[in-house]
Amino acid sequence: MxxxxxxxxxxxxxxxxxxxxxxxxxxxxxxxxxxxxxxxxxxxxxxxxxxxxxxxxxxxxxxxxxxxxxxxxxxxxxINGELHRHTEPDVLISVHGADRAGIVAAATGVLAEAGLNILNLETDVGGKEERPVYVMHLEGIAERGVDALEKALEILEEEQGVQTHINPIDTLIG
Amino acid sequence: MAILKILEYPNPLLKQVSKPVEIFDETLQAFIADLEETMDAGPGATGIAAPQVGRFERILYIDASMMKRKVKNHGRMVLINPVIVNQEGSEVGREGCLSVPDYTGNVIRATKITLQTQDAEGVEHTFQMEGFEARLVQHEMDHLDGMLFLDRLVNRRNGLFKRKVYKKSASKES
Known part of the structure:
Protein backbone atom coordinates (compact mmCIF):
# COMPACT_ATOMS: atom_id res chain seq x y z
CA MET A 1 0.00 0.00 0.00
CA ILE A 79 1.67 12.31 6.62
CA ASN A 80 -1.94 11.16 6.70
CA GLY A 81 -3.20 11.68 3.13
CA GLU A 82 -6.65 12.96 3.94
CA LEU A 83 -8.08 13.77 0.53
CA HIS A 84 -11.80 14.27 -0.25
CA ARG A 85 -12.40 15.93 3.10
CA HIS A 86 -12.17 19.64 2.31
CA THR A 87 -13.28 22.03 5.02
CA GLU A 88 -15.10 25.06 3.67
CA PRO A 89 -14.33 28.52 5.07
CA ASP A 90 -17.27 30.78 5.88
CA VAL A 91 -15.45 34.06 6.31
CA LEU A 92 -12.80 36.05 4.45
CA ILE A 93 -10.72 38.72 6.15
CA SER A 94 -8.11 41.11 4.82
CA VAL A 95 -5.79 43.32 6.84
CA HIS A 96 -3.52 45.94 5.33
CA GLY A 97 -1.36 48.78 6.52
CA ALA A 98 2.16 50.14 6.78
CA ASP A 99 4.48 47.20 7.34
CA ARG A 100 5.92 46.71 10.79
CA ALA A 101 6.76 43.80 13.04
CA GLY A 102 3.91 42.17 14.91
CA ILE A 103 0.91 42.67 12.59
CA VAL A 104 0.32 38.95 11.93
CA ALA A 105 0.76 38.03 15.59
CA ALA A 106 -1.61 40.78 16.71
CA ALA A 107 -4.24 40.05 14.03
CA THR A 108 -4.26 36.28 14.37
CA GLY A 109 -4.15 36.63 18.17
CA VAL A 110 -7.32 38.73 18.46
CA LEU A 111 -9.07 36.70 15.76
CA ALA A 112 -8.24 33.38 17.43
CA GLU A 113 -9.64 34.73 20.69
CA ALA A 114 -12.82 35.72 18.83
CA GLY A 115 -13.25 32.20 17.46
CA LEU A 116 -11.54 32.22 14.05
CA ASN A 117 -10.20 28.88 12.86
CA ILE A 118 -7.76 29.83 10.06
CA LEU A 119 -7.86 27.60 6.96
CA ASN A 120 -5.81 29.75 4.58
CA LEU A 121 -3.37 32.58 5.13
CA GLU A 122 -1.45 34.59 2.56
CA THR A 123 0.57 37.70 3.20
CA ASP A 124 2.45 40.00 0.88
CA VAL A 125 4.74 42.95 1.33
CA GLY A 126 4.10 45.53 -1.36
CA GLY A 127 4.73 49.26 -1.75
CA LYS A 128 8.17 50.80 -2.13
CA GLU A 129 11.27 49.69 -0.28
CA GLU A 130 11.28 52.84 1.85
CA ARG A 131 7.55 52.59 2.52
CA PRO A 132 6.51 48.92 2.62
CA VAL A 133 2.85 47.95 2.78
CA TYR A 134 1.67 44.76 4.41
CA VAL A 135 -1.37 42.89 3.04
CA MET A 136 -2.79 39.78 4.66
CA HIS A 137 -5.65 37.59 3.48
CA LEU A 138 -7.21 35.02 5.76
CA GLU A 139 -9.96 32.50 5.16
CA GLY A 140 -11.44 30.56 7.98
CA ILE A 141 -14.39 29.39 10.01
CA ALA A 142 -16.04 31.89 12.32
CA GLU A 143 -16.73 29.44 15.13
CA ARG A 144 -18.43 32.11 17.26
CA GLY A 145 -20.02 34.06 14.39
CA VAL A 146 -18.91 36.93 12.17
CA ASP A 147 -20.01 39.63 14.66
CA ALA A 148 -17.40 38.50 17.19
CA LEU A 149 -14.70 38.75 14.51
CA GLU A 150 -15.91 42.21 13.44
CA LYS A 151 -15.52 43.46 17.00
CA ALA A 152 -12.04 41.93 17.21
CA LEU A 153 -11.05 43.65 13.95
CA GLU A 154 -12.26 47.03 15.25
CA ILE A 155 -9.91 46.66 18.20
CA LEU A 156 -7.11 45.59 15.87
CA GLU A 157 -7.64 48.66 13.65
CA GLU A 158 -7.37 50.97 16.65
CA GLU A 159 -4.41 49.27 18.28
CA GLN A 160 -2.35 48.53 15.18
CA GLY A 161 -3.39 51.37 12.83
CA VAL A 162 -4.33 48.93 10.06
CA GLN A 163 -7.36 48.71 7.78
CA THR A 164 -9.47 45.58 7.79
CA HIS A 165 -12.28 44.07 5.72
CA ILE A 166 -14.45 41.11 6.57
CA ASN A 167 -17.00 39.31 4.43
CA PRO A 168 -18.95 36.13 4.96
CA ILE A 169 -18.43 33.51 2.25
CA ASP A 170 -21.82 32.25 1.10
CA THR A 171 -20.80 29.09 -0.72
CA LEU A 172 -23.39 28.09 -3.28
CA ILE A 173 -24.02 24.38 -3.84
CA GLY A 174 -26.14 23.71 -6.88
CA MET B 1 -41.38 10.59 -5.52
CA ALA B 2 -37.79 9.46 -5.68
CA ILE B 3 -34.28 10.73 -5.10
CA LEU B 4 -32.59 10.64 -8.49
CA LYS B 5 -28.97 9.71 -9.15
CA ILE B 6 -26.72 12.74 -9.65
CA LEU B 7 -24.29 12.65 -12.59
CA GLU B 8 -20.80 13.55 -11.44
CA TYR B 9 -17.91 15.15 -13.27
CA PRO B 10 -16.15 13.98 -15.45
CA ASN B 11 -19.25 12.24 -16.82
CA PRO B 12 -19.39 13.55 -20.44
CA LEU B 13 -23.21 13.72 -20.29
CA LEU B 14 -22.81 16.88 -18.19
CA LYS B 15 -21.46 18.61 -21.32
CA GLN B 16 -24.69 18.00 -23.21
CA VAL B 17 -26.96 20.94 -24.17
CA SER B 18 -30.54 20.49 -22.92
CA LYS B 19 -33.69 20.93 -25.01
CA PRO B 20 -36.61 23.25 -24.23
CA VAL B 21 -39.64 21.77 -22.48
CA GLU B 22 -42.64 21.72 -24.82
CA ILE B 23 -45.16 19.49 -23.08
CA PHE B 24 -46.39 20.43 -19.61
CA ASP B 25 -48.03 17.16 -18.61
CA GLU B 26 -48.26 14.85 -15.60
CA THR B 27 -44.94 13.22 -16.43
CA LEU B 28 -43.31 16.64 -16.13
CA GLN B 29 -45.01 17.29 -12.77
CA ALA B 30 -43.79 13.93 -11.45
CA PHE B 31 -40.26 14.71 -12.59
CA ILE B 32 -40.36 18.15 -10.92
CA ALA B 33 -41.36 16.49 -7.65
CA ASP B 34 -38.42 14.09 -7.95
CA LEU B 35 -36.07 16.95 -8.79
CA GLU B 36 -37.19 18.84 -5.68
CA GLU B 37 -36.67 15.77 -3.52
CA THR B 38 -33.22 15.21 -5.03
CA MET B 39 -32.22 18.83 -4.37
CA ASP B 40 -33.37 18.55 -0.75
CA ALA B 41 -31.33 15.37 -0.33
CA GLY B 42 -28.14 17.04 -1.65
CA PRO B 43 -25.97 18.26 1.23
CA GLY B 44 -26.28 22.05 1.47
CA ALA B 45 -27.82 22.33 -2.01
CA THR B 46 -29.98 25.35 -2.87
CA GLY B 47 -30.55 24.43 -6.50
CA ILE B 48 -30.46 21.67 -9.08
CA ALA B 49 -30.75 21.40 -12.86
CA ALA B 50 -32.48 18.57 -14.74
CA PRO B 51 -29.35 17.52 -16.70
CA GLN B 52 -27.60 16.84 -13.36
CA VAL B 53 -29.95 13.87 -12.99
CA GLY B 54 -29.68 12.84 -16.64
CA ARG B 55 -32.80 14.53 -18.02
CA PHE B 56 -31.65 16.89 -20.75
CA GLU B 57 -34.49 19.40 -20.64
CA ARG B 58 -34.38 23.07 -19.58
CA ILE B 59 -35.76 22.62 -16.06
CA LEU B 60 -34.30 24.06 -12.82
CA TYR B 61 -35.36 23.83 -9.22
CA ILE B 62 -34.05 26.49 -6.82
CA ASP B 63 -34.58 27.70 -3.27
CA ALA B 64 -32.29 30.54 -2.15
CA SER B 65 -34.20 30.78 1.15
CA MET B 66 -32.31 27.68 2.32
CA MET B 67 -29.04 29.63 2.62
CA LYS B 68 -27.75 29.71 6.19
CA ARG B 69 -27.42 33.51 6.02
CA LYS B 70 -30.58 35.36 4.97
CA VAL B 71 -30.47 36.59 1.37
CA LYS B 72 -33.05 38.28 -0.89
CA ASN B 73 -35.03 35.52 -2.56
CA HIS B 74 -38.25 34.40 -4.19
CA GLY B 75 -38.41 31.17 -2.18
CA ARG B 76 -38.85 27.75 -3.68
CA MET B 77 -39.41 27.79 -7.43
CA VAL B 78 -39.31 25.67 -10.53
CA LEU B 79 -37.95 27.43 -13.61
CA ILE B 80 -38.73 26.02 -17.02
CA ASN B 81 -37.09 27.28 -20.23
CA PRO B 82 -35.48 30.18 -18.30
CA VAL B 83 -33.82 33.03 -20.21
CA ILE B 84 -31.79 35.91 -18.77
CA VAL B 85 -33.00 38.97 -20.70
CA ASN B 86 -30.95 41.57 -18.84
CA GLN B 87 -28.00 41.56 -16.48
CA GLU B 88 -26.09 44.16 -14.49
CA GLY B 89 -22.85 44.31 -12.56
CA SER B 90 -20.49 41.49 -11.73
CA GLU B 91 -19.04 40.00 -8.60
CA VAL B 92 -16.92 37.09 -7.49
CA GLY B 93 -18.47 34.43 -5.26
CA ARG B 94 -17.68 30.92 -4.04
CA GLU B 95 -19.47 28.03 -5.72
CA GLY B 96 -19.62 24.29 -5.41
CA CYS B 97 -21.80 21.75 -7.19
CA LEU B 98 -23.62 18.49 -6.49
CA SER B 99 -21.95 17.19 -9.66
CA VAL B 100 -18.45 18.17 -8.44
CA PRO B 101 -18.20 16.91 -4.83
CA ASP B 102 -15.56 18.18 -2.38
CA TYR B 103 -14.39 21.18 -4.40
CA THR B 104 -15.37 24.84 -4.40
CA GLY B 105 -14.00 27.75 -6.39
CA ASN B 106 -14.49 31.41 -7.20
CA VAL B 107 -16.69 32.37 -10.15
CA ILE B 108 -17.66 35.77 -11.59
CA ARG B 109 -21.42 36.22 -12.12
CA ALA B 110 -23.75 39.11 -12.88
CA THR B 111 -25.01 40.81 -9.71
CA LYS B 112 -28.56 41.46 -10.95
CA ILE B 113 -30.57 39.65 -13.58
CA THR B 114 -33.98 39.90 -15.20
CA LEU B 115 -35.24 36.37 -15.75
CA GLN B 116 -38.02 35.28 -18.09
CA THR B 117 -39.23 31.81 -17.33
CA GLN B 118 -42.19 29.46 -17.39
CA ASP B 119 -43.60 27.75 -14.32
CA ALA B 120 -44.64 24.11 -13.95
CA GLU B 121 -47.87 24.79 -15.87
CA GLY B 122 -46.13 26.67 -18.68
CA VAL B 123 -47.26 30.13 -17.55
CA GLU B 124 -44.70 32.86 -18.31
CA HIS B 125 -43.23 35.03 -15.54
CA THR B 126 -40.56 37.70 -15.24
CA PHE B 127 -38.44 38.00 -12.09
CA GLN B 128 -35.84 40.50 -10.92
CA MET B 129 -33.15 38.69 -8.96
CA GLU B 130 -29.95 39.80 -7.28
CA GLY B 131 -26.97 38.58 -5.29
CA PHE B 132 -26.97 34.96 -4.20
CA GLU B 133 -30.25 34.07 -5.93
CA ALA B 134 -29.08 35.62 -9.22
CA ARG B 135 -25.81 33.65 -8.89
CA LEU B 136 -27.76 30.46 -8.19
CA VAL B 137 -29.86 30.84 -11.36
CA GLN B 138 -26.76 31.56 -13.47
CA HIS B 139 -24.98 28.50 -12.01
CA GLU B 140 -27.97 26.23 -12.72
CA MET B 141 -28.59 27.69 -16.19
CA ASP B 142 -24.99 26.84 -17.11
CA HIS B 143 -25.89 23.16 -16.63
CA LEU B 144 -28.56 23.54 -19.35
CA ASP B 145 -25.80 24.54 -21.77
CA GLY B 146 -23.35 21.85 -20.71
CA MET B 147 -21.22 24.19 -18.60
CA LEU B 148 -19.92 23.62 -15.08
CA PHE B 149 -18.54 26.20 -12.63
CA LEU B 150 -15.18 24.50 -13.25
CA ASP B 151 -15.29 26.07 -16.73
CA ARG B 152 -15.52 29.56 -15.19
CA LEU B 153 -13.06 29.39 -12.28
CA VAL B 154 -11.05 32.46 -11.36
CA ASN B 155 -8.18 32.57 -8.87
CA ARG B 156 -9.20 31.86 -5.27
CA ARG B 157 -6.76 34.49 -4.08
CA ASN B 158 -7.94 37.94 -3.01
CA GLY B 159 -11.26 38.15 -4.77
CA LEU B 160 -14.40 38.02 -2.64
CA PHE B 161 -14.83 41.46 -1.11
CA LYS B 162 -18.02 43.26 -1.93
CA ARG B 163 -18.00 46.87 -3.00
CA LYS B 164 -20.12 48.08 -0.08
CA VAL B 165 -17.40 46.99 2.33
CA TYR B 166 -14.84 49.00 0.40
CA LYS B 167 -17.15 52.03 0.74
CA LYS B 168 -17.35 51.53 4.49
CA SER B 169 -13.58 51.37 4.62
CA ALA B 170 -13.14 54.39 2.32
CA SER B 171 -15.24 56.52 4.66
CA LYS B 172 -13.09 55.36 7.58
CA GLU B 173 -9.92 56.27 5.73
CA SER B 174 -11.06 59.75 4.73
Whole structure:
Protein backbone atom coordinates (compact mmCIF):
# COMPACT_ATOMS: atom_id res chain seq x y z
CA MET A 1 0.00 0.00 0.00
CA UNK A 2 1.22 3.49 -0.84
CA UNK A 3 2.28 5.91 1.85
CA UNK A 4 1.58 9.63 1.73
CA UNK A 5 4.48 12.02 2.19
CA UNK A 6 4.66 15.79 2.33
CA UNK A 7 7.54 16.91 0.16
CA UNK A 8 8.67 20.52 0.36
CA UNK A 9 11.21 22.23 -1.87
CA UNK A 10 12.80 25.63 -1.34
CA UNK A 11 15.34 27.49 -3.45
CA UNK A 12 16.10 30.43 -5.68
CA UNK A 13 13.33 30.70 -8.27
CA UNK A 14 14.10 29.70 -11.86
CA UNK A 15 11.80 28.75 -14.68
CA UNK A 16 11.21 25.04 -15.18
CA UNK A 17 11.50 23.87 -11.57
CA UNK A 18 7.92 22.58 -11.22
CA UNK A 19 8.07 20.65 -14.49
CA UNK A 20 11.38 18.97 -13.65
CA UNK A 21 10.52 18.18 -10.01
CA UNK A 22 7.11 16.72 -10.86
CA UNK A 23 8.62 14.73 -13.75
CA UNK A 24 11.26 13.27 -11.43
CA UNK A 25 8.51 12.24 -9.00
CA UNK A 26 6.37 10.74 -11.77
CA UNK A 27 9.30 8.81 -13.29
CA UNK A 28 10.12 7.55 -9.80
CA UNK A 29 6.65 6.03 -9.42
CA UNK A 30 5.01 8.75 -7.33
CA UNK A 31 1.48 10.06 -7.58
CA UNK A 32 0.78 13.67 -6.55
CA UNK A 33 -2.12 14.77 -4.37
CA UNK A 34 -2.67 18.43 -3.56
CA UNK A 35 0.12 20.95 -4.01
CA UNK A 36 0.75 24.61 -3.35
CA UNK A 37 3.54 26.57 -5.00
CA UNK A 38 4.29 30.19 -4.31
CA UNK A 39 7.13 32.66 -4.59
CA UNK A 40 8.01 34.30 -1.32
CA UNK A 41 10.38 37.22 -1.78
CA UNK A 42 11.76 35.76 -5.01
CA UNK A 43 12.27 32.34 -3.43
CA UNK A 44 10.66 29.29 -4.95
CA UNK A 45 8.59 27.24 -2.50
CA UNK A 46 6.35 24.26 -3.10
CA UNK A 47 4.63 21.75 -0.86
CA UNK A 48 3.27 18.59 -2.42
CA UNK A 49 1.39 15.57 -1.21
CA UNK A 50 3.21 12.61 -2.71
CA UNK A 51 1.89 9.05 -2.69
CA UNK A 52 4.68 6.48 -3.03
CA UNK A 53 5.02 2.77 -2.34
CA UNK A 54 8.75 2.87 -1.61
CA UNK A 55 10.58 3.99 1.49
CA UNK A 56 11.29 7.54 2.58
CA UNK A 57 14.92 6.96 1.62
CA UNK A 58 13.96 5.84 -1.91
CA UNK A 59 11.78 8.93 -2.32
CA UNK A 60 14.75 11.12 -1.33
CA UNK A 61 16.88 9.28 -3.91
CA UNK A 62 14.27 10.01 -6.59
CA UNK A 63 14.39 13.74 -6.00
CA UNK A 64 18.12 13.98 -5.32
CA UNK A 65 19.29 14.71 -8.90
CA UNK A 66 16.68 17.41 -9.58
CA UNK A 67 17.41 19.08 -6.23
CA UNK A 68 21.09 19.17 -7.20
CA UNK A 69 20.30 20.50 -10.69
CA UNK A 70 18.24 23.44 -9.34
CA UNK A 71 20.08 23.86 -6.03
CA UNK A 72 16.89 23.11 -4.06
CA UNK A 73 16.63 22.13 -0.41
CA UNK A 74 14.01 19.47 0.16
CA UNK A 75 12.25 17.99 3.11
CA UNK A 76 10.13 14.83 3.29
CA UNK A 77 7.68 13.87 6.04
CA UNK A 78 5.24 10.98 6.35
CA ILE A 79 1.67 12.31 6.62
CA ASN A 80 -1.94 11.16 6.70
CA GLY A 81 -3.20 11.68 3.13
CA GLU A 82 -6.65 12.96 3.94
CA LEU A 83 -8.08 13.77 0.53
CA HIS A 84 -11.80 14.27 -0.25
CA ARG A 85 -12.40 15.93 3.10
CA HIS A 86 -12.17 19.64 2.31
CA THR A 87 -13.28 22.03 5.02
CA GLU A 88 -15.10 25.06 3.67
CA PRO A 89 -14.33 28.52 5.07
CA ASP A 90 -17.27 30.78 5.88
CA VAL A 91 -15.45 34.06 6.31
CA LEU A 92 -12.80 36.05 4.45
CA ILE A 93 -10.72 38.72 6.15
CA SER A 94 -8.11 41.11 4.82
CA VAL A 95 -5.79 43.32 6.84
CA HIS A 96 -3.52 45.94 5.33
CA GLY A 97 -1.36 48.78 6.52
CA ALA A 98 2.16 50.14 6.78
CA ASP A 99 4.48 47.20 7.34
CA ARG A 100 5.92 46.71 10.79
CA ALA A 101 6.76 43.80 13.04
CA GLY A 102 3.91 42.17 14.91
CA ILE A 103 0.91 42.67 12.59
CA VAL A 104 0.32 38.95 11.93
CA ALA A 105 0.76 38.03 15.59
CA ALA A 106 -1.61 40.78 16.71
CA ALA A 107 -4.24 40.05 14.03
CA THR A 108 -4.26 36.28 14.37
CA GLY A 109 -4.15 36.63 18.17
CA VAL A 110 -7.32 38.73 18.46
CA LEU A 111 -9.07 36.70 15.76
CA ALA A 112 -8.24 33.38 17.43
CA GLU A 113 -9.64 34.73 20.69
CA ALA A 114 -12.82 35.72 18.83
CA GLY A 115 -13.25 32.20 17.46
CA LEU A 116 -11.54 32.22 14.05
CA ASN A 117 -10.20 28.88 12.86
CA ILE A 118 -7.76 29.83 10.06
CA LEU A 119 -7.86 27.60 6.96
CA ASN A 120 -5.81 29.75 4.58
CA LEU A 121 -3.37 32.58 5.13
CA GLU A 122 -1.45 34.59 2.56
CA THR A 123 0.57 37.70 3.20
CA ASP A 124 2.45 40.00 0.88
CA VAL A 125 4.74 42.95 1.33
CA GLY A 126 4.10 45.53 -1.36
CA GLY A 127 4.73 49.26 -1.75
CA LYS A 128 8.17 50.80 -2.13
CA GLU A 129 11.27 49.69 -0.28
CA GLU A 130 11.28 52.84 1.85
CA ARG A 131 7.55 52.59 2.52
CA PRO A 132 6.51 48.92 2.62
CA VAL A 133 2.85 47.95 2.78
CA TYR A 134 1.67 44.76 4.41
CA VAL A 135 -1.37 42.89 3.04
CA MET A 136 -2.79 39.78 4.66
CA HIS A 137 -5.65 37.59 3.48
CA LEU A 138 -7.21 35.02 5.76
CA GLU A 139 -9.96 32.50 5.16
CA GLY A 140 -11.44 30.56 7.98
CA ILE A 141 -14.39 29.39 10.01
CA ALA A 142 -16.04 31.89 12.32
CA GLU A 143 -16.73 29.44 15.13
CA ARG A 144 -18.43 32.11 17.26
CA GLY A 145 -20.02 34.06 14.39
CA VAL A 146 -18.91 36.93 12.17
CA ASP A 147 -20.01 39.63 14.66
CA ALA A 148 -17.40 38.50 17.19
CA LEU A 149 -14.70 38.75 14.51
CA GLU A 150 -15.91 42.21 13.44
CA LYS A 151 -15.52 43.46 17.00
CA ALA A 152 -12.04 41.93 17.21
CA LEU A 153 -11.05 43.65 13.95
CA GLU A 154 -12.26 47.03 15.25
CA ILE A 155 -9.91 46.66 18.20
CA LEU A 156 -7.11 45.59 15.87
CA GLU A 157 -7.64 48.66 13.65
CA GLU A 158 -7.37 50.97 16.65
CA GLU A 159 -4.41 49.27 18.28
CA GLN A 160 -2.35 48.53 15.18
CA GLY A 161 -3.39 51.37 12.83
CA VAL A 162 -4.33 48.93 10.06
CA GLN A 163 -7.36 48.71 7.78
CA THR A 164 -9.47 45.58 7.79
CA HIS A 165 -12.28 44.07 5.72
CA ILE A 166 -14.45 41.11 6.57
CA ASN A 167 -17.00 39.31 4.43
CA PRO A 168 -18.95 36.13 4.96
CA ILE A 169 -18.43 33.51 2.25
CA ASP A 170 -21.82 32.25 1.10
CA THR A 171 -20.80 29.09 -0.72
CA LEU A 172 -23.39 28.09 -3.28
CA ILE A 173 -24.02 24.38 -3.84
CA GLY A 174 -26.14 23.71 -6.88
CA MET B 1 -41.38 10.59 -5.52
CA ALA B 2 -37.79 9.46 -5.68
CA ILE B 3 -34.28 10.73 -5.10
CA LEU B 4 -32.59 10.64 -8.49
CA LYS B 5 -28.97 9.71 -9.15
CA ILE B 6 -26.72 12.74 -9.65
CA LEU B 7 -24.29 12.65 -12.59
CA GLU B 8 -20.80 13.55 -11.44
CA TYR B 9 -17.91 15.15 -13.27
CA PRO B 10 -16.15 13.98 -15.45
CA ASN B 11 -19.25 12.24 -16.82
CA PRO B 12 -19.39 13.55 -20.44
CA LEU B 13 -23.21 13.72 -20.29
CA LEU B 14 -22.81 16.88 -18.19
CA LYS B 15 -21.46 18.61 -21.32
CA GLN B 16 -24.69 18.00 -23.21
CA VAL B 17 -26.96 20.94 -24.17
CA SER B 18 -30.54 20.49 -22.92
CA LYS B 19 -33.69 20.93 -25.01
CA PRO B 20 -36.61 23.25 -24.23
CA VAL B 21 -39.64 21.77 -22.48
CA GLU B 22 -42.64 21.72 -24.82
CA ILE B 23 -45.16 19.49 -23.08
CA PHE B 24 -46.39 20.43 -19.61
CA ASP B 25 -48.03 17.16 -18.61
CA GLU B 26 -48.26 14.85 -15.60
CA THR B 27 -44.94 13.22 -16.43
CA LEU B 28 -43.31 16.64 -16.13
CA GLN B 29 -45.01 17.29 -12.77
CA ALA B 30 -43.79 13.93 -11.45
CA PHE B 31 -40.26 14.71 -12.59
CA ILE B 32 -40.36 18.15 -10.92
CA ALA B 33 -41.36 16.49 -7.65
CA ASP B 34 -38.42 14.09 -7.95
CA LEU B 35 -36.07 16.95 -8.79
CA GLU B 36 -37.19 18.84 -5.68
CA GLU B 37 -36.67 15.77 -3.52
CA THR B 38 -33.22 15.21 -5.03
CA MET B 39 -32.22 18.83 -4.37
CA ASP B 40 -33.37 18.55 -0.75
CA ALA B 41 -31.33 15.37 -0.33
CA GLY B 42 -28.14 17.04 -1.65
CA PRO B 43 -25.97 18.26 1.23
CA GLY B 44 -26.28 22.05 1.47
CA ALA B 45 -27.82 22.33 -2.01
CA THR B 46 -29.98 25.35 -2.87
CA GLY B 47 -30.55 24.43 -6.50
CA ILE B 48 -30.46 21.67 -9.08
CA ALA B 49 -30.75 21.40 -12.86
CA ALA B 50 -32.48 18.57 -14.74
CA PRO B 51 -29.35 17.52 -16.70
CA GLN B 52 -27.60 16.84 -13.36
CA VAL B 53 -29.95 13.87 -12.99
CA GLY B 54 -29.68 12.84 -16.64
CA ARG B 55 -32.80 14.53 -18.02
CA PHE B 56 -31.65 16.89 -20.75
CA GLU B 57 -34.49 19.40 -20.64
CA ARG B 58 -34.38 23.07 -19.58
CA ILE B 59 -35.76 22.62 -16.06
CA LEU B 60 -34.30 24.06 -12.82
CA TYR B 61 -35.36 23.83 -9.22
CA ILE B 62 -34.05 26.49 -6.82
CA ASP B 63 -34.58 27.70 -3.27
CA ALA B 64 -32.29 30.54 -2.15
CA SER B 65 -34.20 30.78 1.15
CA MET B 66 -32.31 27.68 2.32
CA MET B 67 -29.04 29.63 2.62
CA LYS B 68 -27.75 29.71 6.19
CA ARG B 69 -27.42 33.51 6.02
CA LYS B 70 -30.58 35.36 4.97
CA VAL B 71 -30.47 36.59 1.37
CA LYS B 72 -33.05 38.28 -0.89
CA ASN B 73 -35.03 35.52 -2.56
CA HIS B 74 -38.25 34.40 -4.19
CA GLY B 75 -38.41 31.17 -2.18
CA ARG B 76 -38.85 27.75 -3.68
CA MET B 77 -39.41 27.79 -7.43
CA VAL B 78 -39.31 25.67 -10.53
CA LEU B 79 -37.95 27.43 -13.61
CA ILE B 80 -38.73 26.02 -17.02
CA ASN B 81 -37.09 27.28 -20.23
CA PRO B 82 -35.48 30.18 -18.30
CA VAL B 83 -33.82 33.03 -20.21
CA ILE B 84 -31.79 35.91 -18.77
CA VAL B 85 -33.00 38.97 -20.70
CA ASN B 86 -30.95 41.57 -18.84
CA GLN B 87 -28.00 41.56 -16.48
CA GLU B 88 -26.09 44.16 -14.49
CA GLY B 89 -22.85 44.31 -12.56
CA SER B 90 -20.49 41.49 -11.73
CA GLU B 91 -19.04 40.00 -8.60
CA VAL B 92 -16.92 37.09 -7.49
CA GLY B 93 -18.47 34.43 -5.26
CA ARG B 94 -17.68 30.92 -4.04
CA GLU B 95 -19.47 28.03 -5.72
CA GLY B 96 -19.62 24.29 -5.41
CA CYS B 97 -21.80 21.75 -7.19
CA LEU B 98 -23.62 18.49 -6.49
CA SER B 99 -21.95 17.19 -9.66
CA VAL B 100 -18.45 18.17 -8.44
CA PRO B 101 -18.20 16.91 -4.83
CA ASP B 102 -15.56 18.18 -2.38
CA TYR B 103 -14.39 21.18 -4.40
CA THR B 104 -15.37 24.84 -4.40
CA GLY B 105 -14.00 27.75 -6.39
CA ASN B 106 -14.49 31.41 -7.20
CA VAL B 107 -16.69 32.37 -10.15
CA ILE B 108 -17.66 35.77 -11.59
CA ARG B 109 -21.42 36.22 -12.12
CA ALA B 110 -23.75 39.11 -12.88
CA THR B 111 -25.01 40.81 -9.71
CA LYS B 112 -28.56 41.46 -10.95
CA ILE B 113 -30.57 39.65 -13.58
CA THR B 114 -33.98 39.90 -15.20
CA LEU B 115 -35.24 36.37 -15.75
CA GLN B 116 -38.02 35.28 -18.09
CA THR B 117 -39.23 31.81 -17.33
CA GLN B 118 -42.19 29.46 -17.39
CA ASP B 119 -43.60 27.75 -14.32
CA ALA B 120 -44.64 24.11 -13.95
CA GLU B 121 -47.87 24.79 -15.87
CA GLY B 122 -46.13 26.67 -18.68
CA VAL B 123 -47.26 30.13 -17.55
CA GLU B 124 -44.70 32.86 -18.31
CA HIS B 125 -43.23 35.03 -15.54
CA THR B 126 -40.56 37.70 -15.24
CA PHE B 127 -38.44 38.00 -12.09
CA GLN B 128 -35.84 40.50 -10.92
CA MET B 129 -33.15 38.69 -8.96
CA GLU B 130 -29.95 39.80 -7.28
CA GLY B 131 -26.97 38.58 -5.29
CA PHE B 132 -26.97 34.96 -4.20
CA GLU B 133 -30.25 34.07 -5.93
CA ALA B 134 -29.08 35.62 -9.22
CA ARG B 135 -25.81 33.65 -8.89
CA LEU B 136 -27.76 30.46 -8.19
CA VAL B 137 -29.86 30.84 -11.36
CA GLN B 138 -26.76 31.56 -13.47
CA HIS B 139 -24.98 28.50 -12.01
CA GLU B 140 -27.97 26.23 -12.72
CA MET B 141 -28.59 27.69 -16.19
CA ASP B 142 -24.99 26.84 -17.11
CA HIS B 143 -25.89 23.16 -16.63
CA LEU B 144 -28.56 23.54 -19.35
CA ASP B 145 -25.80 24.54 -21.77
CA GLY B 146 -23.35 21.85 -20.71
CA MET B 147 -21.22 24.19 -18.60
CA LEU B 148 -19.92 23.62 -15.08
CA PHE B 149 -18.54 26.20 -12.63
CA LEU B 150 -15.18 24.50 -13.25
CA ASP B 151 -15.29 26.07 -16.73
CA ARG B 152 -15.52 29.56 -15.19
CA LEU B 153 -13.06 29.39 -12.28
CA VAL B 154 -11.05 32.46 -11.36
CA ASN B 155 -8.18 32.57 -8.87
CA ARG B 156 -9.20 31.86 -5.27
CA ARG B 157 -6.76 34.49 -4.08
CA ASN B 158 -7.94 37.94 -3.01
CA GLY B 159 -11.26 38.15 -4.77
CA LEU B 160 -14.40 38.02 -2.64
CA PHE B 161 -14.83 41.46 -1.11
CA LYS B 162 -18.02 43.26 -1.93
CA ARG B 163 -18.00 46.87 -3.00
CA LYS B 164 -20.12 48.08 -0.08
CA VAL B 165 -17.40 46.99 2.33
CA TYR B 166 -14.84 49.00 0.40
CA LYS B 167 -17.15 52.03 0.74
CA LYS B 168 -17.35 51.53 4.49
CA SER B 169 -13.58 51.37 4.62
CA ALA B 170 -13.14 54.39 2.32
CA SER B 171 -15.24 56.52 4.66
CA LYS B 172 -13.09 55.36 7.58
CA GLU B 173 -9.92 56.27 5.73
CA SER B 174 -11.06 59.75 4.73
Missing amino acids: NTWYMATFVGKDRSGIVARVTNALFEGGCNLGEASMTRLGGNFTIMMMVSFEGTEEELRENIGPVCKEFDLRSHVDK
